[in-house]
Amino acid sequence: xxxxxxxxxxxxxxxxxxxxxxxxxxxxxxxxxxxxxxxxxxxxxxxxxxxxxxxxxxxxxxxxxxxxxxxxxxxxxxxxxxxxxxxxxxxxxxxxxxxxxxxxxxxxxxxxxxxxxxxxxxxxxxxxxxxxxxxxxxxxxxxxxxxxxxxxxxxxxxxxxxxxxxxxxxxxxxxxxxxxxxxxxxxxxxxxxxxxxxxxxxxxxxxxxxxxxxxxxxxxxxxxxxxxxxxxxxxxxxxxxxxxxxxxxxxxxxxxxxxxxxxxxxxxxxxxxxxxxxxxxxxxxxxxxxxxxxxxxxxxxxxxxxxxxxxxxxxxxxxxxxxxxxxxxxxxxxxxxxxxxxxxxxxxxxxxxxxxxxxxxxxxxxxxxxxxxxxxxxxxxxxxxxxxxxxxxxxxxxxxxxxxxxxxxxxxxxxxxxxxxxxxxxxxxxxxxxxxxxxxxxxxxxxxxxxxxxxxxxxxxxxxxxxxxxxxxxxxxxxxxxxxxxxxxxxxxxxxxxxxxxxxxxxxxxxxxxxxxxxxxxxxxxxxxxxxxxxxxxxxxxxxxxxxxxxxxxxxxxxxxxxxxxxxxxxxxxxxxxxxxxxxxxxxxxxxxxxxxxxxxxxxxxxxxxxxxxxxxxxxxxxxxxxxxxxxxxxxxxxxxxxxxxxxxxxxxxxxxxxxxxxxxxxxxxxxxxxxxxxxxxxxxxxxxxxxxxxxxxxxxxxxxxxxxxxxxxxxxxxxxxxxxxxxxxxxxxxxxxxxxxxxxxxxxxxxxxxxxxxxxxxxxxxxxxxxxxxxxxxxxxxxxxxxxxxxxxxxxxxxxxxxxxxxxxxxxxxxxxxxxxxxxxxxxxx
Numbered sequence: 086x087x088x089x090x091x092x093x094x095x096x097x098x099x100x101x102x103x104x105x106x107x108x109x110x111x112x113x114x115x116x117x118x119x120x121x122x123x124x125x126x127x128x129x130x131x132x133x134x135x136x137x138x139x140x141x142x143x144x145x146x147x148x149x150x151x152x153x154x155x156x157x158x159x160x161x162x163x164x165x166x167x168x169x170x171x172x173x174x175x176x177x178x179x180x181x182x183x184x185x186x187x188x189x190x191x192x193x194x195x196x197x198x199x200x201x202x203x204x205x206x207x208x209x210x211x212x213x214x215x216x217x218x219x220x221x222x223x224x225x226x227x228x229x230x231x232x233x234x235x236x237x238x239x240x241x242x243x244x245x246x247x248x249x250x251x252x253x254x255x256x257x258x259x260x261x262x263x264x265x266x267x268x269x270x271x272x273x274x275x276x277x278x279x280x281x282x283x284x285x286x287x288x289x290x291x292x293x294x295x296x297x298x299x300x301x302x303x304x305x306x307x308x309x310x311x312x313x314x315x316x317x318x319x320x321x322x323x324x325x326x327x328x329x330x331x332x333x334x335x336x337x338x339x340x341x342x343x344x345x346x347x348x349x350x351x352x353x354x355x356x357x358x359x360x361x362x363x364x365x366x367x368x369x370x371x372x373x374x375x376x377x378x379x380x381x382x383x384x385x386x387x388x389x390x391x392x393x394x395x396x397x398x399x400x401x402x403x404x405x406x407x408x409x410x411x412x413x414x415x416x417x418x419x420x421x422x423x424x425x426x427x428x429x430x431x432x433x434x435x436x437x438x439x440x441x442x443x444x445x446x447x448x449x450x451x452x453x454x455x456x457x458x459x460x461x462x463x464x465x466x467x468x469x470x471x472x473x474x475x476x477x478x479x480x481x482x483x484x485x486x487x488x489x490x491x492x493x494x495x496x497x498x499x500x501x502x503x504x505x506x507x508x509x510x511x512x513x514x515x516x517x518x519x520x521x522x523x524x525x526x527x528x529x530x531x532x533x534x535x536x537x538x539x540x541x542x543x544x545x546x547x548x549x550x551x552x553x554x555x556x557x558x559x560x561x562x563x564x565x566x567x568x569x570x571x572x573x574x575x576x577x578x579x580x581x582x583x584x585x586x587x588x589x590x591x592x593x594x595x596x597x598x599x600x601x602x603x604x605x606x607x608x609x610x611x612x613x614x615x616x617x618x619x620x621x622x623x624x625x626x627x628x629x630x631x632x633x634x635x636x637x638x639x640x641x642x643x644x645x646x647x648x649x650x651x652x653x654x655x656x657x658x659x660x661x662x663x664x665x666x667x668x669x670x671x672x673x674x675x676x677x678x679x680x681x682x683x684x685x686x687x688x689x690x691x692x693x694x695x696x697x698x699x700x701x702x703x704x705x706x707x708x709x710x711x712x713x714x715x716x717x718x719x720x721x722x723x724x725x726x727x728x729x730x731x732x733x734x735x736x737x738x739x740x741x742x743x744x745x746x747x748x749x750x751x752x753x754x755x756x757x758x759x760x761x762x763x764x765x766x767x768x769x770x771x772x773x774x775x776x777x778x779x780x781x782x783x784x785x786x787x788x789x790x791x792x793x794x795x796x797x798x799x800x801x802x803x804x805x806x807x808x809x810x811x812x813x814x815x816x817x818x819x820x821x822x823x824x825x826x827x828x829x830x831x832x833x834x835x836x837x838x839x840x841x842x843x844x845x846x847x848x849x850x851x852x853x854x855x856x857x858x859x860x861x862x863x864x865x866x867x868x869x870x871x872x873x874x875x876x877x878x879x880x881x882x883x884x885x886x887x888x889x890x891x892x893x894x895x896x897x898x899x900x901x902x903x904x905x906x907x908x909x910x911x912x913x914x915x916x
Contacts, residue, residue: 223258233279247262328374410442541554
């Protein structure tokens, strides 16, 4: 499990990371880092970017905060405090061992380097906690591969007013920590050929609706010029005129990529704009104007097609954003006032009309209805709701007017958390994506240097004409662009995560998507996962009294008990209008039942062992009935006195109506081992196992025993997923290769702790999740092998002089469009 991004280490760190809001912001913007040398890396969000010699700055004056790594006891904190108090210019030091946090205050001359050096001498490492409050999120248009994102990052990091920047190609998001105005950031992004806009609440729902038609006019115009020049070259058109047509076409289509290439080179990035621009300019230099113009035109066309296709994947987020209305009707006295949801407070009362979407999470005060919760949970059948039930923003009120008391602000609603989690998931790199990026970062410079060598050395040593070898080198330059390869994985992951979110399943990142695709064994907690987790009366069998009298005695006995089964009997009696009798001398019999005196007679309610201990004569038919019920997995409560058995009541935790179909669906998608974990006895477990048709079960388990069961499955060679409620089953969820929580809607803990969350309180969407994950893995493999095969074929065709420049660029941009379209198929995967 360590080789898949240290899933469980991340879980262990969750509490610590949530101890500071600053750290939460830092994690969103990108983690800080410090080198052993004590110097902040160029990608670090240390507070040294805008001050000379690493001087510490903060919104609190000459103070700074750090996360300390390596402390293993409180004495370590004391050691650090004593060492730093001796450093010149440090005025105050506080080390919080539980939070692993260091706070330093000092004179203006105090530097980050000094603090870091002193702490590292003691064997610890420091990580600065973000002090800046100018972190903003932007939406960037025009990126068509990961190298574009890298170029933007490198360009902005060179600005002294930018402290940190992270650009996520897959979501089109950019987070920047900067002191200069927003307009300056927009202008800098525009310089390198992309369009940025501030990601505010006002434009969140509109930014993705706009079609990216920019550039079509120029592409059509330059394509017409190339066609005119090509036809003219076969109809005695003067060479100067055809060259001029090609040159105008190159400038028209190539202005943007050449401009982007200039800033990429300036920021020491070797992206596709650099390679394509070099190829086009080189072609013009050796007189291949048609080739150069065609390269630029195909490249520009490919970019537009890629952008249009990628926007389809990003719509998985924008569609979620559009679910909740931006305004709501507030009840103020006898008046109704329409307000933006941002202005509505907790405990305000909102009115929901039939057919309207619910704008905020809340609790129904008045009214009855059916709510279509499909946008949140993926459930196809509306859920009946009455006063006291919870409702979620983005769901649809099918019929009936409702008065709802708001329980969460707009930024805290379930749909807002889903959007946030999905965006974070899409920004995280899966192991395959990280490997491909690393491969591309090695492949591109090697092929680039090889292209230069091909251009220079063969003609230099007399092995042919300069023009021929430069042409081959230019073709090699185009092939050096790894766009299709780099784009193959993230687009597939974004598409799959978006599809899952639309169907009520939260996959926390590409790592977990990949894990789900290789799972072949799933363990289920029984109570509350396979079953409803709510005991119900199954059978009532009176022997010496009527059913009404039996229930009345049982009601009286159990009314003082807090046991779940007792509560079930009491509620059943209340629902059927059974009257409570006068009782006295109530006594709980630990592990066996209860007793009380009713109408002068001592009655008992409990299990078979209780009545055997009382030496009450159990008739064969009574004992047989009890044993049959127990074999069926039911819990039996016997009611009687010292003289006779009055009757028996059986209680059962019923299977969810979706369980059997869901488990059948899992077998159909290739899950080989379905395992049930339960604390119930062997008989009950066996009965449930037969009903659900699981492959095996583990009974009589305590929570720690469930961990042992998971480890046993792993030792047998299985990749194991554990399905539970995300709270009680936390140890087993953490031990499994993949933790899946169900019932995430309204349950913050489940949404935070599990790797995958089924928003509905049933297993209905689990087969779809496994199917989608496996399809995603297959498509990723297809894309990677296709991208590599295209490159290999192009490389082999260069030296026989069969590969032209326009064919090379077509192989690159064409392959990129094909892998995107292939990944888009994941958006269409259905149950």
